Every structure is written in structure tokens, then in C-alpha cells.
Amino acid sequence: MTNALFTIPGFAEGRLIGLLLLILIFVLAINFMGQAKLPYIRRVPALDAIEDAVGRSTEMGKPVVCSYGCGGFDYWTIAGLSILGYVAKICAETDTRLIVPTGGSSDSYIVREAAVDLVRNAYTAAGKPEAFNEDDMPFLSGEQYAYTPGYVGILVREKPGTTIMTGSHWSEAMNIAEMANGVDSITITAGCYTSNMAALACASDYIMLGEEQPAAGAYLSRDPAQMASIRVQDIYKFIAIGTILVGLIAVNLGSDIINRLLST
Amino acid sequence: MTVLIVSFLLVFVPYFIPWGPLDWLSGKLMTIAAVTNAFTIVIAVYSQFRRSGRFINERRKGWVYHIYLLALLAIMTLSGFIFGQHVGVYEWLLLAVVTPLSSVIYGILAFYMSSAGARAFRARSPQAALLLVAGFVVLMYQAPLTGAFFPGIEGMATYLTDTFGMSVSRMFSISVSIGAIVLGVRMLTGKEVAFLGFGEGDE
Amino acid sequence: MNRMADEGGIYKKMATYDKRWVYLALFVIVLYSLIRPIGMPIGISAQTKAYKAELDTLQEGDIVFDTWNMEFSGYMELKPGVLATHQMFIEKGVKLCIAFGHYEGVALPTEVFKQLRTWLDDYDYTEGEDYVIIGYVFPNEAAVAALAGDFHSNVRVDWKGQSIEGTFLDEIQNAGDFDMISDYTTGLATTFIIRHIVLEYDTPMVVNSIGVSVPGHLANLDAGLITALLASTRGGAELEYLINSPGPGLKSMDAFTFGHYSLIIFIIIGNIGHYGWTRRSEYKDRTGIR
Numbered sequence: 001m002t003n004a005l006f007t008i009p010g011f012a013e014g015r016l017i018g019l020l021l022l023i024l025i026f027v028l029a030i031n032f033m034g035q036a037k038l039p040y041i042r043r044v045p046a047l048d049a050i051e052d053a054v055g056r057s058t059e060m061g062k063p064v065v066c067s068y069g070c071g072g073f074d075y076w077t078i079a080g081l082s083i084l085g086y087v088a089k090i091c092a093e094t095d096t097r098l099i100v101p102t103g104g105s106s107d108s109y110i111v112r113e114a115a116v117d118l119v120r121n122a123y124t125a126a127g128k129p130e131a132f133n134e135d136d137m138p139f140l141s142g143e144q145y146a147y148t149p150g151y152v153g154i155l156v157r158e159k160p161g162t163t164i165m166t167g168s169h170w171s172e173a174m175n176i177a178e179m180a181n182g183v184d185s186i187t188i189t190a191g192c193y194t195s196n197m198a199a200l201a202c203a204s205d206y207i208m209l210g211e212e213q214p215a216a217g218a219y220l221s222r223d224p225a226q227m228a229s230i231r232v233q234d235i236y237k238f239i240a241i242g243t244i245l246v247g248l249i250a251v252n253l254g255s256d257i258i259n260r261l262l263s264t
Numbered sequence: 265m266t267v268l269i270v271s272f273l274l275v276f277v278p279y280f281i282p283w284g285p286l287d288w289l290s291g292k293l294m295t296i297a298a299v300t301n302a303f304t305i306v307i308a309v310y311s312q313f314r315r316s317g318r319f320i321n322e323r324r325k326g327w328v329y330h331i332y333l334l335a336l337l338a339i340m341t342l343s344g345f346i347f348g349q350h351v352g353v354y355e356w357l358l359l360a361v362v363t364p365l366s367s368v369i370y371g372i373l374a375f376y377m378s379s380a381g382a383r384a385f386r387a388r389s390p391q392a393a394l395l396l397v398a399g400f401v402v403l404m405y406q407a408p409l410t411g412a413f414f415p416g417i418e419g420m421a422t423y424l425t426d427t428f429g430m431s432v433s434r435m436f437s438i439s440v441s442i443g444a445i446v447l448g449v450r451m452l453t454g455k456e457v458a459f460l461g462f463g464e465g466d467e
Numbered sequence: 468m469n470r471m472a473d474e475g476g477i478y479k480k481m482a483t484y485d486k487r488w489v490y491l492a493l494f495v496i497v498l499y500s501l502i503r504p505i506g507m508p509i510g511i512s513a514q515t516k517a518y519k520a521e522l523d524t525l526q527e528g529d530i531v532f533d534t535w536n537m538e539f540s541g542y543m544e545l546k547p548g549v550l551a552t553h554q555m556f557i558e559k560g561v562k563l564c565i566a567f568g569h570y571e572g573v574a575l576p577t578e579v580f581k582q583l584r585t586w587l588d589d590y591d592y593t594e595g596e597d598y599v600i601i602g603y604v605f606p607n608e609a610a611v612a613a614l615a616g617d618f619h620s621n622v623r624v625d626w627k628g629q630s631i632e633g634t635f636l637d638e639i640q641n642a643g644d645f646d647m648i649s650d651y652t653t654g655l656a657t658t659f660i661i662r663h664i665v666l667e668y669d670t671p672m673v674v675n676s677i678g679v680s681v682p683g684h685l686a687n688l689d690a691g692l693i694t695a696l697l698a699s700t701r702g703g704a705e706l707e708y709l710i711n712s713p714g715p716g717l718k719s720m721d722a723f724t725f726g727h728y729s730l731i732i733f734i735i736i737g738n739i740g741h742y743g744w745t746r747r748s749e750y751k752d753r754t755g756i757r
Contacts, residue, residue: 012280019280025442029449075443078456109308135325139315142308145366145540170654171373171679178376182486192440194433195654195679199377202384211439225455229446236442237435275612291616298610298621349573350627358574363539366571370540374726378493379486382733386741396738400731407727408701408720411510418512425685433686 004264005257017264025232032228039231044216046188049206050083050164053186054090057161063097065160065185067151068115069167069192070104070144076192077111078226079217080167081118083190086220087164088122092131101154103140104147104172112139148172152179159183166190166213177203190216265454271297272452312337398424478747481740489733496729500722509720515705518695521673522552527560529646530635532670533598534660535575536568536605541653541677542575547703547716548675549651550582554712556649557586562635563598564645566614568605568656573626576600582714595625599634602626611659615642615667643668651675657684661692675702 004014012019032039057064066087068080084100091098100119102112116137123132140150152175155163163180165173165188173189173196180187181203189204190213191197201207208216211233218226247258271293278290316330336357343353387393404410405421450456525531533556537545556563565576580587592598601622605611614621618639625631638644642664650657652674665672671694676684678699687693697706701723704716 010282015280022445025445026449029446030453033450033453033455073456075440075447078447106305106308109311138326145369145538148369171370174373174376174380175369178380181380194429194436194682199380199679202380203376210436211443214443223455225450225453229443229450232446233439233442237439240438287616291613291620294609294613294616295621298607298613301607301609348627350577355574355577358539358571359578362571363574366538366540367543370543375490375493378726378730378733379489381730382489382737383486385734385737386745387738388741396734400734403727403731406701407724408509408704409507409724411512412508415510418510422513425682426689429682430685430689433683437683437686 003260005260006264014263017262021236025236028232028235029228032231033225035224035228038222038224039227041215041219041227041230043219044208044212046190046206046208046212047086047216047219049186049188050087050162051090053162053164053188053206054087054094054096056186058094058096060161062161063099063158064091064162064164065099065101065154065158065180066162066164067101067167067169068111069165069169070108070147070172071111071168072105072107073111073114074168076166076168076190076213079214080190081111081115082217082221082223082226083164083166083213084115085118085122088119089126092123092126092128095128095131098136099154099158099160100137101140101147101151102137103142103150104144104169106142108142109139112137144170144172148175151176155179155183155185160185162186162188164188166208166217168192169196171196174199174203181205269452272448309337309341398428476744478740478743481736482744483740484733484736489730492729492733493726496725497722500725501719504718504721507721507724509701509704509708509717509724511705511708512698512702514696514698515702515709518673518697518702519555519706519709521671521695522555522559525556525559525561525647528562529559530562530564530639530644531556532642532645532648532664533563533565534568534605534648534650534652534656535565535572536650536652536655536657536660537575537677538569538571538653539575542578542651544677544700545651545653545675545703547700547707547714547719548697549579549703550714551703551706551710551712551716552649552651552675552697553579553583554586555710557583557590557592557597560590560597564636564639565598565600566605567603568652570603572603576626595629595634599631599636600626601631605656605659608656608659608663611656612663615663617641618644641668643670645670648672649675652680653677654680654683661687665692673697 004016007013008016054064064087066084068084069077071077088098090096098119100115102108102115116134119137120129120132120134123129138150138154140147151172155176156179160180160183163176163185165176165180167190169176169189170193173191177187177189177200186206187204188206188208189200190208191200191210192213197207197209201209211230214226215230218230243258243262250256250258274286274290274293278286313334316334318324319327319330340354340357343357347353349355381399385396385399387396401417402421402424404414405417410417447456535549542549553563567573567575586592594600602625604614604622610621618636618641622636623630623632631637642648648660648664648670650660650672654677657674657676660672664670672692673695674684674687674693675697676699678701681696681698684693684696688696697703700716700719704720704723707714707716
């Protein structure tokens with residue numbers, strides 16, 4: 001382990017910089033969440049693809065399948081729910097049938113209730129509460145590999161015009177994306193794990209890579225909290241890039257000051 | 265929200281300021297959380313029975329499968345409790361039914377990845393051609409025979425995975441970690457209440 | 468040649484083949500290679516050599532925290548590495564504390580120790596004396612953190628309900644008392660173990676991971692959080708070779724090789740078709756030149 005620059009005995013030994021960075025996150029997040037003017041987030045290209053794809057499904061008279069992931073209330077699921085709300089709104093306005101397979105993990109029980117409320121509210125807001133059908137949001141299983149064939153079965157039977165997979169999908173994402181491709185559905189996915197992204201990029205027609213998904217979710221929801229998250233992450237990415245560059249220069253000049261600073 | 269904030273502080277503070285009693289309290293809290301989490305299984309089973317019961321009563325689409333589900337749920341639960349997890353029906357169901365089924369779904373991935381890769385790796389543009397070359401090198405390295413006859417392939421493939429691949433992983437780790445922390449801030453400040461079971465406008 | 472391209476012909480077939488041919492070819496090739504392996508040579512990667520070197524640092528009596536963060540489906544991929552690693556542990560006389568990160572782990576020891584029966588008998592490696600299975604103790608991160616901080620408050624009995632008092636686990640107060648963590652993962656509790664055990668107590672950790680998770684673990688390996696990484700079935704096969712104990716890994720390497728090569732061949736076929744037909748068609752559509 002590299003020697004720290006200095007230590008304060010009994011207080012965040014070896015973790016002081018981590019503590020300061022955490023406090024900075026808190027300050028920045030609370031600051032941006034409280035601002036009246038929302039931070040700027042560019043429109044993610046996949047959102048245009050979602051609108052076009054749902055439009056195509058409407059013209060062909062085929063349903064849209066949209067899932068928000070298998071995880072619990074984590075970072076990706078919240079983004080997935082925002083996108084689901086948007087898709088539900090478009091489907092409600094265009095009278096397109098929306099199917100939302102739910103499940104996939106033991107944490108998915110909790111999220112399902114929020115998803116059902118979200119879709120119901122979208123239909124109510126579009127003035128078509130009677131069009132909402134909870135049977136089109138089947139809970140397939142709390143087990144990932146039981147959820148997968150259930151989802152694939154829905155794709156094969158219903159032959160959707162569009163399949164949108166957002167949120168946190170794990171190894172089943174490949175199964176589902178490839179099968180969606182097999183039933184000639186436009187496949188729009190979001191890769192949230194390094195292991196998944198490469199495979200999904202091959203199988204999907206459009207993909208939101210990593211951070212594009214939460215950014216899309218924040219853009220659609222216009223929720224100040226979500227937009228503040230994206231802004232804070234961007235700031236930290238710049239801090240990380242700056243630290244890496246300074247560290248590179250320092251190491252090449254024979255100094256380990258950045259290593260020692262980060263170990264403080 | 266008060267419980268959330270106190271729990272957060274009880275785990276957060278001892279991480280930076282080690283103090284015996286606080287460490288002990290933090291450990292106990294995490295133990296309580298682990299045990300409470302286990303009890304959610306009971307709630308999940310109850311919810312499933314309720315939901316399936318409703319499906320069966322109303323003869324909704326697929327109601328027969330719900331009978332099957334409840335029967336298996338009961339058999340596995342009771343056999344596990346009565347005979348134990350390491351003998352009899354429970355272990356047989358796990359080894360003879362659950363295992364092959366989940367293994368098949370996992371194994372099918374290989375076919376899907378192959379067909380997706382064969383379809384996607386087309387040199388449609390200079391960038392796609394570059395990706396194709398990189399993918400070709402890594403695929404060749406992954407075939408064990410290649411390394412036996414062309415030892416240099418390991419250097420080429422590990423260069424690609426250790427530079428480009430790792431930098432992407434690192435970038436993701438940083439972004440996702442920050443996102444998770446900010447999600448925590450949103451929860452602590454009451455901006456994200458859905459996980460507590462409240463919808464918009466609920467108290 | 469031009470007429471063939473104009474009509475499509477063989478190039479069109481190569482560009483637009485049905486993916487079911489890929490499935491069929493892969494199935495036949497892999498199945499045949501598994502039934503009749505040729506025994507082709509394999510290259511041994513530096514990563515696997517480093518993994519074996521790390522395990523070689525263990526001494527008799529060292530206590531290893533053996534975390535099985537895998538379901539049965541993941542075990543199918545990790546099996547060669549799991550068996551080879553445990554052979555090394557048994558031969559070295561290392562004590563194992565086996566914990567599961569998935570409920571399916573309950574059935575895994577039966578399967579694993581059935582394969583290791585010969586080593587268990589030869590080295591008189593017995594449950595309770597040399598290894599203790601504490602069961603499914605990692606349902607979530609809080610459980611990992613709790614167990615790491617105070618082992619005996621959170622684990623009092625083994626997976627069969629027998630007390631662990633009087634076993635070698637009496638020496639373990641917290642996770643820092645383990646000499647090594649040996650993790651077999653499909654991506655379950657590994658991150659939690661790194662956060663709450665490795666970062667907290669600096670316990671060396673070796674990981675046997677499924678192939679798709681390897682890129683993620685490489686960053687941890689490079690950062691020194693993981694001391695060694697064994698990648699998927701292939702890494703397990705290489706380890707079997709290094710310890711001179713051929714097993715399911717080495718038997719499947721022919722299938723591995725042929726499977727990869729057949730995929731490469733399909734990619735080449737697709738690209739020939741792409742250049743011979745798809746690009747020409749797009750050019751004709753764009754320029755109107757027939």
C-alpha cells in the first residue's frame with residue numbers, strides 16, 4: 001500500500017480523501033437538486049428510435065413489449081422506470097397495446113408495484129384509464145432463469161413490433177434480445193454491465209450504452225433529482241480525468257504524489 | 265425517513281471514525297438488516313399465494329399454471345422443513361428439475377451469442393472493420409489451440425483487454441458508483457421515496 | 468462473377484444465411500468434440516499460472532474462506548476451476564470454510580465432493596475437521612458486512628445445524644483472520660466481499676469467474692484488490708493441466724476450440740457475402756447503376 005501524505009490519528013485514516021469526495025457529492029447533489037433551473041442534458045439518440053419504433057408497431061397493429069429490468073430499486077431500475085413511463089404514455093396516446101413482463105429477481109417484487117402504478121397513471125393521464133390492463137404486466141418469476149423463458153414465450157406468442165429492454169438486465173438480456181430479433185421486432189436495449197454491453201450491441205437494433213440510460217431516464221422524467229445525479233456524475237468524471245492526467249504526468253516525472261494523495 | 269437517516273449514519277460514521285461502541289452498534293444493525301431481509305421471503309411467499317389465489321378464483325389467463333406453481337412451492341417448502349435440505353425430495357427437485365432447467369437457459373446463451381456475433385461482425389465501415397479485427401484477435405485467443413501454436417496471440421489479446429476493455433470497465437465502475445451514491449443522497453433527502461412503498465404525492 | 472453478384476447467387480446466400488444453420492453447426496461440432504475429443508494442445512495463459520502460484524503460497528493448516536457465489540448453471544461453467552482448485556486445497560491440507568451466495572448452493576457440495584471423492588479419501592479430508600460448510604450466508608450485502616465484522620455472532624452452526632464450536636473456525640473472529648478468500652463467482656456477492664473484507668482487512672482474494680464477468684474483474688485484478696483470476700472453463704482446464712489432473716475442463720477444450728473456430732468461419736462467410744452482395748446492392752440502390 002502506498003504511504004498516505006498525512007494521517008489524522010483516529011479519524012478517517014487512509015480514507016480522508018474518500019470522505020472529502022463523498023461530502024462533495026452530497027453538497028453538489030443537494031445544490032443541483034435545489035436549483036430552479038434544471039441542468040442541461042442532451043437528448044439521447046435512442047429516444048428518437050423509441051418513438052419511431054412504437055410508431056411502427058402502431059401502424060402494424062402489433063404490441064410493444066417494454067421491460068424495466070430485474071433488479072431492485074437501484075440506479076438502473078429507476079432509469080428503466082422513467083423510460084417505461086414514457087413508453088406507456090406514447091402507447092396510451094396511440095392506442096398501442098403495451099406488455100410489461102416483470103420479475104427476474106427476489107427484489108423485483110417491490111419494484112413491480114411501482115411499475116404498475118406508473119403505467120396505470122400514464123393511461124389515466126392520457127384519458128384512457130379503461131385501456132390499462134394489469135394482465136399485460138405479468139409477474140413471470142422471482143428467479144432469473146424462470147423469468148427468461150417466460151419473457152421469450154411472450155415474444156414468440158405476441159410477436160411485438162418493438163421490444164424495449166431497459167433497467168438492469170443480466171445474462172438473460174442476450175436471450176431476450178436475440179429472440180426479439182428472431183421475431184422481427186425492433187430491439188432497443190440498454191447495456192448496464194460491461195459484460196452485457198458487447199453482447200447486446202450485437203443483438204440489438206439500438207442500444208443505450210451505460211450512462212445513456214440514466215441520462216435518458218432523467219431527460220424524460222425532468223425530475224430535478226435524476227438530472228442532478230447526471231450532472232454530479234459528469235463533474236466527477238471530469239475530476240477523474242483530471243486526476244488521471246495529473247497522475248500520469250507526475251508518475252512520469254518520478255513523483256508518486258497523486259498515489260499518496262489518493263491513499264490519504 | 266428518520267430510521268433511514270439514523271441507519272445510514274450508524275453505518276457511515278464508524279467507517280471513517282473507528283470507535284468501539286459505534287462499531288459494535290453498526291455490526292448489530294447490519295446483522296439485524298440481514299435477518300430482516302431473510303424474513304422478506306415469508307412476505308414474498310404470502311404475496312405469491314394471495315396473487316395466485318386471485319388468479320385461480322377468477323380463472324384468469326394461465327390460472328392452471330398458478331396451481332402448479334403453488335403445489336411446487338408447497339412441496340419444496342414442506343419437504344425442506346420436514347426432511348431437510350440435504351436429502352429426499354428437496355434435493356432431488358433441486359438437482360433433477362431446477363438445475364437442468366437453469367443450466368439449459370444458461371447454455372442456450374452460447375448459441376444466441378454465436379448467431380448475434382456472426383450477424384453483427386460485418387465490416388460495414390472503417391470503425392466496424394477495426395472492431396472486427398479486434399474481435400477476431402480476441403476470439404482466436406479464446407480458442408485454446410491458437411495459444412499452443414501462436415504464443416504471440418496472448419500478448420495481442422491481453423493488450424486489447426487490458427487497455428481498452430479495462431478502461432471501459434473502470435469508467436463504468438466510477439460512473440455507476442457515483443450514481444449509486446447520488447441515489448443514496450436522493451433517498452436520504454426524500455427525493456426518491458418509491459422504494460419505501462410510497463407513490464407520488466403519498467406521505 | 469459480375470452476373471453472380473447481380474443476381475445475388477452464392478454471395479447473397481452467404482450474406483443472408485439463416486441463423487439456424489449457425490445453431491445446427493455449433494451443436495453438431497460441439498457435441499461431436501465432446502463425444503470424441505481429439506486431445507488437442509492448449510496454450511497456458513499467464514493469468515492461470517499466476518492463479519496457481521498464488522494457491523501455491525498456501526501452507527498446511529491455513530484457513531481459506533471458500534465463497535461459492537454461483538448458481539448451478541454457473542457451476543457448469545466454473546466446474547473445472549472449482550474441482551482443480553479444491554484438489555489443490557485438499558493436497559495442501561488447507562482448512563476450508565465454505566459459504567454460499569445463492570440458495571442453489573445447498574445442492575452444490577453434494578455434486579462437488581462426489582467428484583472429489585478420491586482426493587477426500589486419499590488425504591483423509593473430512594467435514595468438520597478439514598472443512599466446514601456454513602451454508603447460504605450471503606443473501607445480501609448487509610449479511611456480508613455483518614459476517615465480516617463479527618464471524619461468530621452471525622454464524623454459530625453449519626449447514627446441517629451442527630455447532631461450529633470446537634472446529635478450526637474458533638480461530639476466526641472476523642474476516643481478516645482468514646489466510647485467503649477463494650471465490651467462485653457468477654457475479655453475486657463478489658463485489659460485497661471485496662468491499663467489506665478485502666478493502667477492510669486486506670485479505671488476499673483469488674477469483675474464479677465466468678467468462679462474461681472477466682473484463683469487470685480485470686480492473687480489480689489490476690488494482691490489486693484481487694490477487695489472481697481464473698477465467699471460466701478455459702482457465703479451469705489450464706489449471707487442470709498445470710496440476711497434472713485432467714478433468715472435465717481439458718475434456719471440453721476441443722469443443723471450445725472448434726466452437727470458436729466455427730464462429731470465426733461464420734463471421735468470415737458473412738463478411739464475404741457482405742462485400743459480394745450487400746454492399747454492391749446498396750451501391751446500386753444509391754447510384755442507380757445496374
